[in-house]
Amino acid sequence: MALQLPEFPWDSLADAKRVASEHPDGLIDLSVGSPVDPTPGILREALGDASNAHSYPQVWGTPRLRQAIIDWFARVRGVPGLTERAVMPSIGSKELIAGLALWLGLGPGDTVVIPEVAYPTYDVSARLVGASVHAGDDPASWPDSTRLVWLNSPSNPTGRVLGLEELRAAVARARELGAVLASDECYALLPWDVEDAPSVLDPRVTDGDVTGLLVVHSLSKQSSDAGYRTAFVAGDEQLVQRVVGVRKHLGLIPPAPVQAAMVAALDDDDHVAEQRERYRARRETLLTAVRGAGWSTESDAGLYIWAGNGEAAREQVHAFATLGILVAPGDFYGDDTRVRIALTATDAVIEQAAARLRANIA
Numbered sequence: 001m002a003l004q005l006p007e008f009p010w011d012s013l014a015d016a017k018r019v020a021s022e023h024p025d026g027l028i029d030l031s032v033g034s035p036v037d038p039t040p041g042i043l044r045e046a047l048g049d050a051s052n053a054h055s056y057p058q059v060w061g062t063p064r065l066r067q068a069i070i071d072w073f074a075r076v077r078g079v080p081g082l083t084e085r086a087v088m089p090s091i092g093s094k095e096l097i098a099g100l101a102l103w104l105g106l107g108p109g110d111t112v113v114i115p116e117v118a119y120p121t122y123d124v125s126a127r128l129v130g131a132s133v134h135a136g137d138d139p140a141s142w143p144d145s146t147r148l149v150w151l152n153s154p155s156n157p158t159g160r161v162l163g164l165e166e167l168r169a170a171v172a173r174a175r176e177l178g179a180v181l182a183s184d185e186c187y188a189l190l191p192w193d194v195e196d197a198p199s200v201l202d203p204r205v206t207d208g209d210v211t212g213l214l215v216v217h218s219l220s221k222q223s224s225d226a227g228y229r230t231a232f233v234a235g236d237e238q239l240v241q242r243v244v245g246v247r248k249h250l251g252l253i254p255p256a257p258v259q260a261a262m263v264a265a266l267d268d269d270d271h272v273a274e275q276r277e278r279y280r281a282r283r284e285t286l287l288t289a290v291r292g293a294g295w296s297t298e299s300d301a302g303l304y305i306w307a308g309n310g311e312a313a314r315e316q317v318h319a320f321a322t323l324g325i326l327v328a329p330g331d332f333y334g335d336d337t338r339v340r341i342a343l344t345a346t347d348a349v350i351e352q353a354a355a356r357l358r359a360n361i362a
């Protein structure tokens with residue numbers, strides 16, 4: 001089977017980046033969601049304290065880390081009662097997302113369902129195993145051959161949040177099809193225009209039965225530690241243990257000092273609240289400026305503004321590039337009428353971007 005992966009999306013932004021770089025006051029890159037704020041001291045200290053790491057770490061995570069994940073789900077996500085066998089850390093969440101279809105044994109003839117407008121790695125997970133992809137948000141449209149369903153709430157790029165009823169409908173349909181349902185909830189702690197972003201493992205969704213369900217969560221954004229690669233999966237014990245079993249063979253293990261840093265991050269809610277307020281302020285500034293410049297916006301939650309002005313996405317990318325601002329075209333995600341603007345720049349840089357947008361309409 002020849003592996004067919006698409007061009008890496010950001011490679012196609014070279015021209016827009018060149019135009020944006022010619023701006024006299026320099027390039028402002030809002031095309032990727034790469035955190036800029038320092039990693040909090042508690043994580044760095046925990047990482048350093050664990051730097052004597054002569055023995056192999058555990059694929060399944062240290063007992064202390066497993067407990068921290070369990071406690072975090074109960075305290076922060078309204079998901080009580082997870083067991084030790086129902087959680088596992090990963091090396092960031094992207095590798096886990098890309099590999100899941102492979103480890104669950106999917107192959108040609110199987111279908112992976114992904115959101116209509118989606119983070120590209122769900123599609124990659126299907127391509128890696130030669131499975132078909134069905135991009136559809138309506139559970140009624142999911143084909144009989146579906147073996148894995150990806151949800152992403154809050155969504156990258158749209159910021160859309162799935163409510164309890166939508167999650168229940170997705171779970172019911174996945175079970176009817178005998179498919180695994182995996183929910184990527186890595187932006188769940190960045191809600192703006194919604195009260196919260198419920199987990200698919202929430203008892204109001206599952207009625208206490210998590211069979212066939214997995215949640216993927218990442219600390220990259222909420223703990224500003226994308227360079228550490230900290231994420232985890234939780235849910236159906238049997239599925240998690242199947243994944244642990246494969247990963248033992250592959251040696252896919254978060255380094256021991258990183259596992260210690262994850263414990264520190266998961267035990268502390270204060271730094272997450274602080275980080276959230278930074279992003280909230282940046283979003284306010286940028287949202288007002290983007291709207292003022294003629295774009296309509298969506299994004300109830302998460303790290304991006306999803307904006308459109310009626311033109312094709314690449315035209316909009318060019319319009320931003322002439323202001324020295326690089327944004328991502330919606331076609332990266334399956335919608336060529338919008339652009340995605342990341343909130344991951346310092347307060348000063350976000351203010352500069354807003355000023356350029358304001359000056360443009362003045």
Ligand SMILES: Cc1ncc(COP(=O)(O)O)c(C=O)c1O
Nearest residue numbers: 092093094119156186218220231
């Ligand atoms: C929806 C979504 N899932 C997963 C990831 C991967 O994050 P990480 O590998 O840092 O955990 C990203 C990163 O941007 C994302 O937007």
